[in-house]
Amino acid sequence: MIVELLNTGSELLLGQTLNTHARYLGRRLVECGLRISRQTTVPDGPEIQIALAEALARAHVIIVTGGLGPTSDDVTRDIAAGLLERKLHYDPAIFERIQERFARRGLTPPESVRAQAMVPAGAEVLTNDHGTAPGLYLQDSRGTGPSRHVFLLPGPPRELIPMFEALVLPRLKAMGGPPIAVRILRTIGIPESHLQERVEAPLRARFPEVEIGYCARPGEVDLRLIGASADTIQRAAAFAAADLGDAVYATGDENLEDIVVRLATAAGAHLATAESCTGGHVADKITSVPGASAIFLGATIVYSNQEKTRQLGVPAELIARHGAVSKEVAAAMAAGCFERTGADHAIALTGVAGPDPGTPEKPAGLCFIAHRSMRDASVKRHMFPPDRPAFKDAAAQAALDILRRRLILPPGIKEKSC
Amino acid sequence: MIVELLNTGSELLLGQTLNTHARYLGRRLVECGLRISRQTTVPDGPEIQIALAEALARAHVIIVTGGLGPTSDDVTRDIAAGLLERKLHYDPAIFERIQERFARRGLTPPESVRAQAMVPAGAEVLTNDHGTAPGLYLQDSRGTGPSRHVFLLPGPPRELIPMFEALVLPRLKAMGGPPIAVRILRTIGIPESHLQERVEAPLRARFPEVEIGYCARPGEVDLRLIGASADTIQRAAAFAAADLGDAVYATGDENLEDIVVRLATAAGAHLATAESCTGGHVADKITSVPGASAIFLGATIVYSNQEKTRQLGVPAELIARHGAVSKEVAAAMAAGCFERTGADHAIALTGVAGPDPGTPEKPAGLCFIAHRSMRDASVKRHMFPPDRPAFKDAAAQAALDILRRRLILPPGIKEKSC
Numbered sequence: 001m002i003v004e005l006l007n008t009g010s011e012l013l014l015g016q017t018l019n020t021h022a023r024y025l026g027r028r029l030v031e032c033g034l035r036i037s038r039q040t041t042v043p044d045g046p047e048i049q050i051a052l053a054e055a056l057a058r059a060h061v062i063i064v065t066g067g068l069g070p071t072s073d074d075v076t077r078d079i080a081a082g083l084l085e086r087k088l089h090y091d092p093a094i095f096e097r098i099q100e101r102f103a104r105r106g107l108t109p110p111e112s113v114r115a116q117a118m119v120p121a122g123a124e125v126l127t128n129d130h131g132t133a134p135g136l137y138l139q140d141s142r143g144t145g146p147s148r149h150v151f152l153l154p155g156p157p158r159e160l161i162p163m164f165e166a167l168v169l170p171r172l173k174a175m176g177g178p179p180i181a182v183r184i185l186r187t188i189g190i191p192e193s194h195l196q197e198r199v200e201a202p203l204r205a206r207f208p209e210v211e212i213g214y215c216a217r218p219g220e221v222d223l224r225l226i227g228a229s230a231d232t233i234q235r236a237a238a239f240a241a242a243d244l245g246d247a248v249y250a251t252g253d254e255n256l257e258d259i260v261v262r263l264a265t266a267a268g269a270h271l272a273t274a275e276s277c278t279g280g281h282v283a284d285k286i287t288s289v290p291g292a293s294a295i296f297l298g299a300t301i302v303y304s305n306q307e308k309t310r311q312l313g314v315p316a317e318l319i320a321r322h323g324a325v326s327k328e329v330a331a332a333m334a335a336g337c338f339e340r341t342g343a344d345h346a347i348a349l350t351g352v353a354g355p356d357p358g359t360p361e362k363p364a365g366l367c368f369i370a371h372r373s374m375r376d377a378s379v380k381r382h383m384f385p386p387d388r389p390a391f392k393d394a395a396a397q398a399a400l401d402i403l404r405r406r407l408i409l410p411p412g413i414k415e416k417s418c
Numbered sequence: 419m420i421v422e423l424l425n426t427g428s429e430l431l432l433g434q435t436l437n438t439h440a441r442y443l444g445r446r447l448v449e450c451g452l453r454i455s456r457q458t459t460v461p462d463g464p465e466i467q468i469a470l471a472e473a474l475a476r477a478h479v480i481i482v483t484g485g486l487g488p489t490s491d492d493v494t495r496d497i498a499a500g501l502l503e504r505k506l507h508y509d510p511a512i513f514e515r516i517q518e519r520f521a522r523r524g525l526t527p528p529e530s531v532r533a534q535a536m537v538p539a540g541a542e543v544l545t546n547d548h549g550t551a552p553g554l555y556l557q558d559s560r561g562t563g564p565s566r567h568v569f570l571l572p573g574p575p576r577e578l579i580p581m582f583e584a585l586v587l588p589r590l591k592a593m594g595g596p597p598i599a600v601r602i603l604r605t606i607g608i609p610e611s612h613l614q615e616r617v618e619a620p621l622r623a624r625f626p627e628v629e630i631g632y633c634a635r636p637g638e639v640d641l642r643l644i645g646a647s648a649d650t651i652q653r654a655a656a657f658a659a660a661d662l663g664d665a666v667y668a669t670g671d672e673n674l675e676d677i678v679v680r681l682a683t684a685a686g687a688h689l690a691t692a693e694s695c696t697g698g699h700v701a702d703k704i705t706s707v708p709g710a711s712a713i714f715l716g717a718t719i720v721y722s723n724q725e726k727t728r729q730l731g732v733p734a735e736l737i738a739r740h741g742a743v744s745k746e747v748a749a750a751m752a753a754g755c756f757e758r759t760g761a762d763h764a765i766a767l768t769g770v771a772g773p774d775p776g777t778p779e780k781p782a783g784l785c786f787i788a789h790r791s792m793r794d795a796s797v798k799r800h801m802f803p804p805d806r807p808a809f810k811d812a813a814a815q816a817a818l819d820i821l822r823r824r825l826i827l828p829p830g831i832k833e834k835s836c
Contacts, residue, residue: 182432
């Protein structure tokens, strides 16, 4: 079963919008035993016709996103109807739903939204609970091969996702098979080529049917194993993980913040952060995990020197002597956070986020990360990428990795008695 | 000049990685007067050959990302050389650079990285300062048409971006023309169909050569104007903006956080946040803007009730009486933040982030946002989407919009004397 994804929208090609649909749909399809064999983006307009005709010639399932709205650049519905030779008819029930949506906001829909109530003959209407444009599902049995399934979905993620979950996923699950067995080993600290040299030959020898892939990120490499059966992948992953030891920080979809929240919850440990250069990015990551409220006490974001003193008790003279970006201030921030919040683990970060280059002694990218718990205190100097978003990300990952390592206690040692 | 982007990598289609290259490259190309006419993603492997051959038949400039690494799934270099009929030769200088990179970490490169030192005949090598795989630039003048330009770039963003900036962008600027004039009016509070009804006919009548597009996000719609000359677009944007009034919160690439930092800097106003449900997301957004340190004092992230009392002075009895998610507690958080930090504007948020459904009285999605300054105090009840990331985003946008509106002062009124 060949599946293609066609994303429409000039904003995607002009660099104004990130294509988050491709990631979301790719992941959900794997759970249906399906893989996207090709993803294409074309601008609003006649290019959609060319790309959709090509996809119809190659694939059994085609998911099209975008171009169902009420405005003049929304042409997907008409193009699909034309290619599949279906007449459009007006569905008054759709228009009524749209009217109701507008009425709830005290508005009347303009005439232009009637286009959204046009339905190609034989299409199933996929109700949109979060916007005006309904989705459409067309089955095409012309020709001699297996029938083709075309899903037209709205562009906005908050409309597409609930529609896909409720109305498309069940259909695809029925068409697909058991979920594709994918296992990701997320590793930290080993260059990609070394990782391959270490694991690939033994894996290939023992699990010849497993597909092996790699994906490198700053300081990290994902080892990806894909196979037909969950059991084989399970054994292949265990085999590789045993070799790689604690370089593997996660298997599967877990991020560092998921792991930190999971470990802290299991340990009954409370966390707090004191952040200067990351400006709340560590706290934001931790609190993006459902259930974080049970283990995360809070954070102090201390951008100014005064706030470092007021909120964390960092002595002003310490800042004056060593500078705000220093080992000493990081340690004092962690100590202040630990003492004042009563957290079991406090993490503090101070650094130069860029893009300003900083000074020769304290260049952009420099960061001190301190940790404080009942059991120990540490502070480490890092050099991260000097551009602001990469810096904040890398620093937050490093801070989370410290928490991860501290939360995995050697057997027999308790962080503190509860 | 037709430009296509070909992204390679199974991780993109399995939903493991977000394609950030498409957005980055799309935006940079616009500055060179070029637009991506089609973007395609294919998995690692033979599909690359099919997709690259198709792109070569359609486009003048083809940018390929990924598949240049040292591992077995990296096949882009070989496929491009094959399609362009170039022999590969070994370049010892590339291998030496790779050896140096490894040596800096005290490592020796494995034999497999020699593949990265293979160069197709006639290709220019694009040095990689942030990784081992060099990029490649191939010009193809076979056939009768204009020559084709193929850029092979590494997949990791932190390798691709500096390489593109230094070595590809100047070449594309020379090939392209003046930047394409694009102007985005970011609007808030008007449904997409109403926006079109209001602006499109007058715009078309007056600026028939301008291309009009729309892109909807939760609560927001972008109006996109594209034209040949900067002057026309400038006038068309001013024409539409005059009609839309303060529904337009930005023109161009500025985010709400950029605007807030810019306005606060101009006003000499200092900001601080007190966040419960957003967990630092507002602070993280503000501090992602270069220069934020001059106007952002800091934040208190108070997830627990104790921290609300300790860090912000919210009376415990107030929390007991009204609940942590209440108008009263939001106002007390803002007041505490305002008084303790000395900020000119303090924003406080408390809400139910989901995915837990909450209670009937306080369901997931409920959020109170309070603002406090010398001049006024306000608190407003909101219902945001009940899923956690959308909730945090929508709440942070609403908080930033309050700051934006407060920082745009009516003429003649000063927030406080400086």
